[in-house]
Amino acid sequence: MAVDTAQNAYVAGFTTSTDFPTTPGAFQASAPGGGADAIVRKIDPTGAVVYSTYLGGSSIDEGFAIALDSSEDAYVTGTTESTDFPVLNAFQPALAGGGDAFVTELNPTGSALIYSSYLGGSISASINSQQGDGIAVDSAGGAYVTGETQSSDFPTTPNAFQAALGGGQCGSSSLPQPCSDAFITKVGAGGSGVLYSTYLGGSSADFALGIGLDAAGDAYIAGGTDSADFPVLNAFEPSCPTKIAGTLLPCAAGFIAELDPSGSALVFSTYLGGSSGDEATGVALDAVGDIYLTGGTASIDFPLANAFQTVLRGSVNGFVTEFNAGASQLIYSTFLGGSTADQPHTVAVDSYGEAFITGWTESTDFPTANAIQGSLGCSASGTGSCMNAFVTALQAGGAGLAYSTYLGNGEQLGFAIATDAGGDAWVTGASGTATFAAAISRPGLVHRQASPRPSTTTSGVQQGFGGSIALDMARVSAAPASLSFSPQVANTTSAAQAVTISNPGTAPLRFSAITPSNSFSVASGGSCSTSGSVAPNTSCTVDVAFAPTVGGNLTGTLTLTDNGIGSPHTVALSGTGQDVALSTNQNSASVAAGGTATFTLSITPQGGFNQTVNLSCSLPATLKFSTCAVTPASVTPSGTTASTATVTLTTTAPTLVAPRSEPYDSGRRGPLEVPPFGRMPWTDSRRPLLLWLVALLGAVVAASRHRRHSRGGGNQWVPA
Incomplete structure (x- = not known):
């Protein structure tokens, strides 16, 4: 499935109906016969059919994948057994084996071929011996096709990464077959020729189900x-x-590989799985080159990271995995499923980094969120099956579900998904019931286009469906994503800076909390509030101020708790607090009564502080016979280097009275001790004095501040 910039959807598939609805002027308006024929259909945003055409010959033909170029030409791949499959400007004009892949380009109206060609080797096995399962188109109109082949002479090119089939025998002992390999083929614009073609596989069976492209032309195969x-x-x-x-299987794992633009070398290639069987069925890339995969797993030890579902809940669950560019590490990887069986099939990614997955589930407890259908729409009876399609969107980073819903009322399968510029998800698949639309609880959100086709399931008949899902969801975009404040003097408040909070979603955005942390505050003047809402495609502002209480580099976070996808949302905050720290070269000095004690005071800037600091000192009232002074009375630190000042404590010897006749009392001998808070017992002035630095030092920034700090050694300093 593919969606163009005008939100038209393009679907490829197949039908056995001879009366499948086609449109006037279609390339192939009537059924060519042969049991099954490929079909291609374009649907506008309202669900109306723009064009619909058959694509096939007189035998079996099936369309499996579709892609678009910038001109809205549709590129289709699949498999055919028809010797008269329609070809034009073909690089391979004839069927080579019992069943070949094909690649076809249709014009924008679906009325004519640009080119159409077989693609395959001479294997004479039955249908699906060679098939195209995925297709992508680059900006130059080159088509990249991937799938599987059992042919040892599948067309490869010189300097192909792998020029030969990997070998090995598969199938049963009574009916052995060559094991298949994946293939990747690049076709030039307009079908001008095969630019590269290579196998990709080992000595047992290998198959590719999905392909993606980056801007450099590297192909990603899953x-x-x-x-x-x-x-x-x-x-x-x-x-x-x-x-x-x-x-007897030597392995049963998924894989993801990146092939360089020439098709001659791998950039990376890796297994992906656990101990019990896995396969990757879909791949997509985001704007920064991260790789999104989905598929099925039976492994309890499937590799996980930042998972919202950490356990395998059923016999088989889906998985969703995001790798970084180059696939060296997981961004997230999670199970997706309930307690029965679930199979994702395709993944797409939108501009927000949200992964959209479709597939099918038999689980009554498949995880749902904001669902348009909250429960499985059928129940199994007898030998009949009960499965519904599902559509799931994972939040960016895999933190949780943005939404997840069942789709169906009995035997529905989701095959392909795409997202459009408006944020809608388009999904297509097959339905085993003619009343599928009745299962949708919000009419108009899914535009159903049905077409009968054969089924191997117990219902006997299936119809195709395709449509868009437009859920009302609020979204959050913050600009800037971080705020950095200029250096700010401690205990003062900066001017406010604004963060603009936009809602690019389709529902009103509501805040339950707007919370700054650490030295930051929400200032008045912003328009975002917890009492109002932000309409879709509008914005509000949050004003943030910086009010440090200490010096140094400080960080914080503005946290928005809201109803938007991915809540809570955060904005990083940073700033530098400017302050000074005081210290002395010594805590005490021993002087004779009447002597002077000198201390060196260091004023060390923090956070680049470079303003004038006024210095003063005072003594407790109990120290009646001492004085203190600070020189100089002010300093201006450089911002990086400590400044110094001198604190002088001068003691005064008491006046002695006339000698007395009684003997000297030796019990009164001892040093003059000035304890930390100035208690000074009378002592003999003839002994040396032990002075502690007990002055109350004042350090005041010229721009007035109001605070109190404790300092080491029992000293304190306060504003004068």
Whole structure:
């Protein structure tokens, strides 16, 4: 499935109906016959059919994947057994085997081919021996096709990364078949030729199910492998993690590989899985090159990171994984499923980094959020199956579900998903019931276009469905994403800076809390509040101020708790507090009564403090016979280097009375001790004095501050 910039959806599939609805002027308006024919359909945002056409010959033809170029030409791949499949400007004009892949480009109106070609080798096996399962288109109109082949002579190009089939025999002992390999083929614009074509596989079965492209033209291929010798390079998981007991399979794991623009070398290739069987079914890339994968797993030890669902809940669950560019580490990886069986099929990613997944589930407890259908729409009876399609959107970073919903009322399968510029998700799949639309509780959100086709399920008949889901969800975008404040003197408040909070969503944004941390505060004047709301496509502001109480580099966070996807949302805050720290070279000095004690005071700037500091000192009232002074009376630190001043404590010897006749009382001998808070007992002035620095030192920034700090050695300083 693909969606263009005008929100038109393009769907490829197949039907056995000879009366499948087509449109006037369609390239192939009537059924060519042969059991199954590929179909291509364009649907506008209201659900109306723009064009609808068959694509096939007189045998079996099936469309599996579709992509668009900037001109809205549709590129389709799949498989065909028809010797008369429509071809034009073909690089391979004839069927080579029992079943070949095909690649076709249709014009924007669906009325004519630009080119159409077979793609395959001479294997004479039945249908699906060669098939295209994924297709992508670059900005130059080059088409990249991936899938699987059992042909040893599948067309490859010189300097292909892997020029030969990996080998090995698969199938049963009575009916052995060559094992399949994945293939990747790049076709030039307009079908001008094969620019590169390569196998990708080991000595057992390998298959590719999805492909993505980056801006450089590297191709990303996702699939599954049974090969213990699958080619790996710069691998996150360099060896197969799986060996299923009771089987002869050497491996059963998913894989993701990046192929360079020439198709001649891997950039990376890695297994992905646990110990019990896994496969990757879909791949997508975001704007920064992160890689999103989905698929199925039976492994309780599937690699996880930052998972919102940390346990395998059923026999098979889905997984959703985001790798960084280069796939060297997981951004997140999580299970997705309930207690029965679940199978994701395709993944897409929007501009917010949210991953959208569709597939099918049999679980009555599949995880849902903001659902348009909150429960499984059927129940299994007898030998009949009960499964619904699902659509799930994961928040950026995998923190949780943005929304997740069932779709269906009995035997519905989601096959493909795409997102459009308006934030809607488009999904297509198959339905085993003709009343599928009745299962949707909010009419108009899913535009159903049905087409009968064969089914291997117990219902006997399936219809295709396709449509868009537009859920009302608030979103949050903060600009700037961080605030940095200029240096600010401690215990003063900066001018406010504004953060603009936008709501690009489709529902009103409401805040339950707007909370700054540490030395930051919300100032008056902003328009965001917990009492109002922000309408879609509008914004409000939060004014933030910086009020440090200490010096140094300080950080904090503005936290917005709201109803938007991904709440809470944060804005990083930083600033530098400016202050000074006081210290002395000594805590005490011993002088004779009447002597002077001198202390060196260091004034050390913090956070680049470079303002004038006024210095003063005073003594407790109990020290009646001593004085103190600070020289100089003010200093201006450089911002990096400590300034110094001198604190002088001068004692005064008491006047002695006339000698007395009684003997001298030796019990009164001893030093004059000035304890920390100035208690000075009378002592003999003839002994040396031990003076502690007990002056109350005042250090006042010229810009007035009001605070009190404790300092070491029992001293204190306060504003004068």
